Amino acid sequence: MKWPRSKKMENYLITCNIHKDETITALCNGHSELCCSRCVELNHSQCSKVTPINELTDMQPTDLQGLSVELETVLGEIKSLQISQELSVQALLRTYKEHVAVMIEQMRGNLNFNIDDIDECGNSYVGTSGGHEQYLKEEMCRSVLFILNEFDNITVKELNEMRDEVISIKGSVTSSIHKCTSLHNDLSHFHEFVQKIGDNKELCLIASIKCKHIIQQALTLLGKSSKVFNVQSITKHNVRIPSDKRICNIGGICVLPDGHVLVVDCTNQNVKMLNQQYQVVSHWDVNARPVDICLITPSEVAVAVNDHDSKIHEVQFITVNQGKLVPGRKFQLQHECSGIDHHQGVLFVISSEELYKYTLNGKQVCSLYRSFEYKVYKCAVSPTGDRLYITSLWLDNKLHTLARDGTLLATCTDPALYYPRGLHVTPAGQVLVCINSWPNTVLQVGWEGKSKLATLATEEDGVRNLWSVCYSSTASSIIVGLYRDDNILVFRVE
Structure with a gap:
């Protein structure tokens, strides 16, 4: 098949994404980036392996049909x-x-x-x-x-x-x-291109590499990233404040888009706001025991409050206004709660036995999942809202993945999931679980919810009493809350 007469398609492929007036001439293997001569000069002059495209055509396979x-x-x-x-x-x-x-x-x-x-x-x-x-x-x-x-x-x-x-x-x-x-x-363009390129080896290679990049962008947007985190460092930060009467117990964490971190302290019954250096800059006392927290808007969170003795079970909204935590409206729950998450106007609230779906005004829509013997504990929703993850404790010790309607899609039964406590899904779809048993570990599970991808930290790294977990895109860090400890852990990751 010959290359189509239109030069527009060819120019689209061979033009550098950064310097629009330059043509792609090389590939930086270390960064997996297509480069023009200006890219090589400005950004890749120190890279160990930058190879001209014409030297790669016989070395790198291009499965255009598969793409x-x-x-x-x-x-x-x-x-x-x-x-x-x-x-x-x-x-x-x-x-x-x-x-x-x-x-x-x-x-x-x-x-x-x-x-x-x-x-x-x-x-x-x-x-x-x-x-x-x-x-x-x-x-x-x-x-x-x-x-x-x-x-x-x-x-x-x-x-x-x-x-x-x-x-x-x-x-x-x-x-x-x-x-x-x-x-x-963009995907439509490339889908058209790969069927019309023909046998031009350089164009096939460039199209193949660009296709893989754009497919990866799409998978990230779909919350299906398979990238495994690599922990670079672990630091401790104290979150105790003078008014705390007992040792801290951080049951939930969420990160605002501006980098501020909010944590719920179950034992001292307060919500604390940390700055980007993880210092407490504001706090608000809750009327009962806060157990989890989730982001609603860039400046608002919802806190799940659960007190078995006083029979208080509610969702409390809190707004960050001029560096202060300001309580807003709240609604009562007719059941206990241990976990909460949010996606595009829908709240997911978990009790000891069921996962419920709520509207923002407190209307219970339905029960999505029911277990028995106090097995379900925390929930997290995928970035696209099409998958729900729940952890099971006590007799189960599993991670279940549900469809939007509550249908069970997968169950991860890896032995490392013994006593899973904290649960979080990153904006790219990576699933993080922290384990509060021997050994204490932070795990990454595949977005499908079927198997463990990696152990990110263990007790050998000094992590113990893990209770909650959250990822900060702003700081490229995993933040871990601890049980009966005044510190949080921050894992710097790549």
């Missing part, structure tokens, strides 16, 4: 992701409208109740003087004003909070949809 099949598969997955994200936006807006309607209906109910109550009182005084009638009118006015003021002071604040959440989440999802569209276009 074509892979591109077609990824194209379909990107399109499905885009559709699901668009549906998420619609569901999010619907939830907000429903919540507004409920709040207004509650206000009407309160008004009607008070008016009926006053009417009933008035009927019992039929035939009394006009002075009493005037009193009833004034009482009715006072009741109505009180209800309207309550609506202004509490309900409007709550609706504004939720409106801001919806706007923020919608913006994030819309941005992700745009990335999907752009990547889908």
